Amino acid sequence: ELKVEQNPLFLSMQEGKNYTIYCNYSTTSDRLYWYRQDPGKSLESLFVLLSNGAVKQEGRLMASLDTKARLSTLHITAAVHDLSATYFCAVDMGTGNQFYFGTGTSLTVIP
Amino acid sequence: KAGVTQTPRYLIKTRGQQVTLSCSPISGHRSVSWYQQTPGQGLQFLFEYFSETQRNKGNFPGRFSGRQFSNSRSEMNVSTLELGDSALYLCASSRGSPEELFFGEGSRLTVL
Numbered sequence: 001e002l003k004v005e006q007n008p009l010f011l012s013m014q015e016g017k018n019y020t021i022y023c024n025y026s027t028t029s030d031r032l033y034w035y036r037q038d039p040g041k042s043l044e045s046l047f048v049l050l051s052n053g054a055v056k057q058e059g060r061l062m063a064s065l066d067t068k069a070r071l072s073t074l075h076i077t078a079a080v081h082d083l084s085a086t087y088f089c090a091v092d093m094g095t096g097n098q099f100y101f102g103t104g105t106s107l108t109v110i111p
Numbered sequence: 112k113a114g115v116t117q118t119p120r121y122l123i124k125t126r127g128q129q130v131t132l133s134c135s136p137i138s139g140h141r142s143v144s145w146y147q148q149t150p151g152q153g154l155q156f157l158f159e160y161f162s163e164t165q166r167n168k169g170n171f172p173g174r175f176s177g178r179q180f181s182n183s184r185s186e187m188n189v190s191t192l193e194l195g196d197s198a199l200y201l202c203a204s205s206r207g208s209p210e211e212l213f214f215g216e217g218s219r220l221t222v223l
Contacts, residue, residue: 031209042201043214088154092209097144098167099212101154 002027004091006102013079014110021074021105023089032065032072033090033099043088047074079109113138115215117202123221129190132218136183136204142166143185144212145177148199157200160185161208189220197222 003026013019023032031050035043047056049065049072056063060083062075072089086106090099116135124130136143145157156169160179177187183204189196199219203212 033211035214042216043203043212045211045213048211090154094209096161096166096208097142097159097203097205097210097212098156098169099144099146099154099209100156101146103153 002029002091002093002100004089004100004102006087006089006105008105009103010106010108012108012110013076015080016078018078019076021076021087021107023072023074023102025070025072025089025091025100027091027093028067028070029091029093030067031092031094033092034063034072034074035088035090037086037088037104039085046087076107079107081109081111083107084109115202115204115213117200117215117218119218120216121219121221123223124192125223126192126194128192129188130192130220131186131188132200132202132220134185134187134202134204134215136185136202137213140204140206140213141183142205142208142210143179143183144203144205145185145187146201146203147171148201148217149197154201157187159208166208192222194222196220 034046047063052067054065089102142161144159159167179185199217201217203214
């Protein structure tokens, strides 16, 4: 079974600082997704990475994918309080929409 | 464009009862997937339906079942509820499969 690990599980950072969330997965896959979840809310799609070397950026967030290393990163630049949320990565096996989600990283940005 | 709609949003049941949850996907989306989210187990895949056919099924007991109608709307049913079934049940739709999932707000089930 595909396993997806994220680290750190919890991240507390000050506004203005940079940090990276890591997502490792156990089986070859060319597709990786990043989602954001606010407390009590649903999951919001952030990025879809569809090939090795893919890099996508939106505002202060940038995601990348290295399929050879089975690693994706979500980089936060100059964090602001509004980025406080739980971030999940997810991988599919290419056989439909059976996504395997990471454990999530709970991010708190302190003013 | 309307998003994924799930009903009911909240419900409380007792052990042994059954529950049916409903999901209306985004217009034009043919794939509907269901996920269970709990603090202990995280997000776990239940099943996926595409054009009324179950394409994938996660590792859940047979008490969990689902179906999809010709208009792509989907329902999932849990019979003989157990305390451990308390969770947020999320429905997601997509145009194809595999493809980016768009999630609904979820149905929060509490089993007493």
